[in-house]
Amino acid sequence: MKKVICAFILLVLSSLVLTACTDQADPNGDGKIKIIAAHNQTSPENPYQAGLLKFKEIAEKESNGTIEVEVHAGTIGTEESELVEKLQLGAADIVLVSPGFMTQTGIREVDLFSAPYLFNSYEHWLKVVDGEVGQEMAEIINEKSNNSFKLLGYWSAGVRHFYGKKPIESISDLKGMSLRTQTSGVIGDFWKKVGSIPSSISWGELYQGLQQDVVDSSENAYPFFVQQAHHTTPNGKYITETAHDFTTRFLLINGEKFDQYTMEHQKIILNAAEESVQAERAATNKQDVEYKEKATEEGAVVNKIDREPFIEIARPIQDEFAEEIEAEDMLKDIRELE
Template sequence: MSVKKRLFLLTVLSVMMLLAACGGSSEAEGSTDAKTSGESGTGKVYTLKINTALAQTDPIYQGLEAFKASVAEKTNDEVVIEIFGNGSLGDDSDVLEQAKVGANVAVIVDAGRLAEMVPEIGILSAPYIVDNYDEANKVTQSDLFKGWEEKLAVEHNLQVLSFNWYQGDRHLLTNKKIEKPADLKGLKLRTPGATVWTETISAMGASPAGMAFSEVYPGIQQGVIDGTEAQHPATFGANLHEVVKYITKTGHFQLVTGIVAGADWMAELPQEYQDIVYEEAQKNGELASQNTIDLLADFEQKMIDAGIEVHEVDIEPFKKATETVYEKLDGYQALRDQVNDILGKK
């Protein structure tokens, strides 16, 4: 075994031991971890720890809390969901690796990140691939997407619980006023590290910088990066409106995400409980997504009231600039055609 692989396995085992010992979460007092290895009521208690980069103010986070409550109620507290906000369990990729090897963890994650394992799924994170949540949801409920889910489970031991958690459309956050792609030249913008995201920011004219979302605020403040791109609830939750002057409404990504856990962990649940988890993940994803849509204007107004300038721009030049992403990434032209067929677009 190589030194690199040995170190990785030691890291994963260490994190798993830490999770087993950890009794708290960022969102609740009185952890139920003490019951994870014992008996409660009529049977064993199963605990799933969900990691998210989002803050408690985010409607998706609140949707996870509703998911937690409904699963607990319908399983007589024998399936326990614990929520870890602000990325407190670590980077999404690290949490996914832990889930692969059987840890009782899950993560709210985008398709771009999952494309590192199933390349086709990354099309959902491509620029301007869909115009709104309804279109994104139609794709994620399709047979095409179900095939990608199966591939993720069979080949990578990861199970999608539901992929209908809409976080909003993403815009540019800068201290320079942006009206057209050329205005981004020379700017370094944070974006998630997945290839489709970085290629999109490059195509728009900026230099992409990968870093954890929790590092964006100090990164802008200290001049490490010139800005970022994000959806309104996340921007507000991370107080990014305090360190940038402008939000430019490009809507270049419609951010639809899913809850992904380890396939082995899900298989350990009694079938009845598996069904409940899937059903409640789907139901609460829909509710959280609608709540997100309903609150987007409210988040925007709060940031305007705090002093940020929000600008509407002609998005056609940005659409044109990002066409190169479909040309550069292998298979994306054909994948876009498949998505358009599902949506009834020419």
């Protein structure tokens, strides 16, 4: 009798566990799931929006409506730290974040991808993120987050350049200039080394900061700063094509929640993610050209610069950082793909 009772209890407990898992992934028990997907950019023309809308289109179409995707463009957070927190808490299911903000979760290796001049071309970046190094980084993210984060794909955020109140002809021109950028980590170290003063003014306040002389300069890719009209401000007019970062963004899903979806839904989500990767990259590359033209038409002044002195400063910073986070082998692999 005791054996029967024990078996019954185990059966009930197993049923409760399975029901709990099912309820989280499919709360209505009707085979349908809703996915909250978010990025921090508010412009409807932003490449991030193009990528998530492609994800929505494919996921809903291939699932015959059993997957509903709700896309948020800055409406549940304009700071990436907010989005990471919402992903961890379950208030969002898919988010887009940068390596710098991912380090706040304790996964320091990801910041290697944001090191200035790590990539020397878009083709080099593709070899890295779409190859074995990219797969290794995906595994690190999943393992070190205890499955809180599962990487769905690598998005691009264009090629980042300097823009400010004067053109940069040499490194010495940066001395003493306040620069809106990441203030800590490998990015902050680089900009301090070239003589500028990193500032942490928020993205949403940057237009006003450039307009009112709160900050002398900033750095970003054409689609992002031109859509925000930074080039029309006194301290954003002069664009120097430093090309210091072929930018990486992580498309993440809550891994625990992903594992609770049916195999069919998992397959559809992964396929929709791959389609979104291609759509977002294409939109970014197209807009890189279009928004450079728009900036110059609206009075911005663009100049090129010899990047070698910047690269010479960046390389030892990369070496020191890779040693600090025990990623020397990964850095070596990235350089061998140049």
